[in-house]
Amino acid sequence: MGNPQIIDVERLVDELKERVARERKAGAYADDLSGVELEVPPRGGDLVEGFDLQPGQPRVRFRPELGFSSKPVIGIPITLVKKFILRLIFFVMDDLARQTDAAVTRLEAALGAEASARELATEQQEAATEQQKAATQAESAAREAVALDVRALSLRLDALDTSLDRLQLSPRLARLERGSRAARGTTQPAQSAPSEQPLHTATGASFDYLAFEARFRPEESVAERQEAYVDELRSEGRVVDLGAGRGELVKLLTEAGVSAYAVEIEPDFIELMRDEGLEVVDQDAIAHLRGLDNAQLGGIVVSHVVEHLPAAAVTELVALAVDKLAEGGVLILETPNPESLVAGSVNFHRDLTHLRPIHPDTLAFLCDSAGFSQVEIRRLSRVPDKERLPETGAENIDAVVRQLNELLYGYQDYAIVARK
Secondary structure: OOOOOOOOHHHHHHHHHHHHHHHHHHOOOOOOOOOOOEOOOOOOOOHHHHHOOOOOOOOOOEOHHHOOOOOOOOHHHHHHHHHHHHHHHHHHHHHHHHHHHHHHHHHHHHHHHHHHHHHHHHHHHHHHHHHHHHHHHHHHHHHHHHHHHHHHHHHHHHHHHHHHHHHOHHHHHHHHHHHHHHHOOOOOOOOOOOOOOOOOOOOOOOOOHHHHHHHHOOHHHHHHHHOHHHHHHOOOOOEEEEOOOOOHHHHHHHHOOOOEEEEEOOHHHHHHHHHOOOOEEEOOHHHHHHOOOOOOEEEEEEEOOHHHOOHHHHHHHHHHHHHHEEEEEEEEEEEEOOOOHHHHHHHHHHOOOOOOOOOHHHHHHHHHHHOOOEEEEEEEEEOOHHHOOOOOOOHHHHHHHHHHHHHHOOEEEEEEEEEO
16 A cells, blocks of 8 residues: 655645745846755766765765755745745655665666676676687587598508408408318319310319409409400400419400310419309310311410420410411410519519520510411500600710610510510
8 A cells, every 4th residue: 555645746846936036036046946955866876976976875865954055134034934845845855765776776787797797798798709729729629539440440451451461361261261171072073184184283172262363463454454365355256265364364254255164283373263153174275276177276475384394385375376276376475574584584583383484586486387367466564654764865875774674664565466
């Protein structure tokens, strides 16, 4: 329930106006009540400091004690009138002052709370920014650490791959599995047995020839080089690859629709080709040719075999080939090239089963003598320029450098392509 109204303010104000009008008309006092002061807080700054007040004092006050006049003679009556009037409106003005002070106090509190909230929000924003910055830096550092770990792991994997490649685990495990099957008596029987002692014997159980070939003559590089023979043999009828190794050429020919099969005596190679579904005969190469009818084949390929054979066996192989090929048939003999000292004197002796390199002129002569009508020498596997001796720019010196390059780093292999 609100406070009862003690004074009729509107009536009192109207009376005051009328009285002031009468007194002013009579010249009793000046045009204003200059002695009455109502304090209000200044704009900006601290309110208490602005009025030089102690904390807790009101900001707005009604001060009737200041109602006086300093005018000579008439000052005393004017002061009496002012004090009388101020007494009449004291309760109203004091209540207004108190309400105004309360409003100012609330405003000050609200402004202070808002300022504190803004300051807190700014501090929180700055803290959040610092946290975000720290999180970003931590994430960046973590990513760099992960990248370093991935790079290190990649290097370790590369090193592991290299080690595993050198160990040749896959072919060795396959060899052990085939040996286990043979020990249990489950190995497939040979399609034909050699009628005589083979001239090209196996290397023996102590020498893992499959792993040796995988390291020094990778299957991919062999297949890439032998792709050139596919077009040569595509229309020649049935083709046999003597000493087929892992069967790279037979696989390429079969995929190209050419009737082709392999002849091999190394058990590891034989099982490998059978596992891939290739047709293979377990027999010595020369013994196999002896058992064929004349003019039965369209193509004979002997890749990296003649360097394993005695001289008499090489001569017999070429002579048998010309008999077993049909008219127009082709014989391909590929072997290391002794014209390159690196190939003939260094790389050649890496293989324990190599007997001697054969000069391309010699092998071409054997084909001519056996009755082949066309004999071509194709030099293969040229050493890349980056591995050869660099030229100096001086013509007289570079001429010698080129001769040395051909002598030392010439073509590593060659092929004799002979047609009947």
